[in-house]
Amino acid sequence: MALPGDLEAFQPHMERLRIEPVAAEGTLRQADERFTAIVEGDRRQFEMHDYRTMYRVPMLYDTMLYGWLRCQTPRLLAQHFKRLQAAAPDAAPDADNEIRMLEVGAGSGAFASALHHELPAIRILGLDIIEEARLAAQRDRPGAYEAYLVADLCNMSEEAEARVTALAPNCVGVASATGWGNHIPVAGFEQAFAYLQPKGWFIFHVKPNDPDPECVALVEWIEAKLRNGEIVDSESDKIFHRYGVTGEEIYYDYVIGRKAA
Incomplete structure (x- = not known):
């Protein structure tokens, strides 16, 4: 299983897909980035946030993001969480200190x-709004999740609600992109926070000083x-998030804390 940050593990996929940027003039918004890759013998163009299409191609999204653009967010967030969790052994509400995470915007399973x-013993329930994400996680990262829900945090079904409630998450985390119109809105994060048990961990990141209205709203919310x-x-x-397709460094702000008792 290729871990974010392990460039050697992604090298065979890089050689197979031969990813290249799509040339553009001026500074690109993250929502407008494009790239091409070799898929089944043909060079095809992809939009950076067209998850449904990318997840259908084995390891394409992960190779693009964690190999080609060197995204570090999942690895760094996991390391910071491990450090903080170890320094606060009373943080989890259970005597056995079991970590039960609801991961929102789970995607293809890199954060998991x-x-x-x-944290090998962590239990993770993945949640994403599209079926292609669940299928990609099962195909490319089998065993990353205890279970995986395809659900809308802003309109949860009774079944999805019951699965999250049964988990009683003492950790809610997100390492996926935020903002730009096709990601988790503030209302979704508010619902995820409501599921979190008192004293449970909350792991969050967002791009600061971004003019996108959703990013602005998320910064204000946190x-x-x-x-x-x-x-x-x-x-x-x-933390360093990743490079842009034109080579600029992109940084995000993270927040890791505990829900008040």
Whole structure:
């Protein structure tokens, strides 16, 4: 299983797919990035956030993001969480300190694989809004999830609600992209936070100073949670997210803290 940050593991996929950027003038928004790859003998063009299409091609999205663009977010978030969780052994509400995570925007399972590498005993319930994400995770990262729900956090079915409630998550995490119109909105994060048990961990990241309205709303949402004391014992910092298709470095801010008791 190729871990984010392990470039050697992605090298065979890089050689097979031969990913190249699509030339564009000026500074590109992340939502407008394009690339091409060799798929079944033909060079095809892909939009960076067209997940449904990319997930249908084995390892395409992961190779593009974690191999070609050197995305580090899942690996770094997993390492920071392991460090903070170990330093606060009373953080989990259970005597056995079991970590039961609801991962929102789970995608193809890169964050789950990074978490298992750092915390082998973690239990993870994945949740994403598209079926292609679940199929990609099962195909490319088998065993990363205890279960995987295809559900809309803003419109949960009774079955999906029951699965999350049964897990009683004491950790909610996200390492997927935020903002840009086709990602988890504030209302979805609010619902995920509502599922989180008191004193449970919340792992979040967002691109700061981004003009996209959804990014602005998410920054305001997490700042309000911190300011109002709904998230406590928190750590915030900047981490390298990935390179853009034109080579610029992209940094995100992360917040890891605990839901107030």
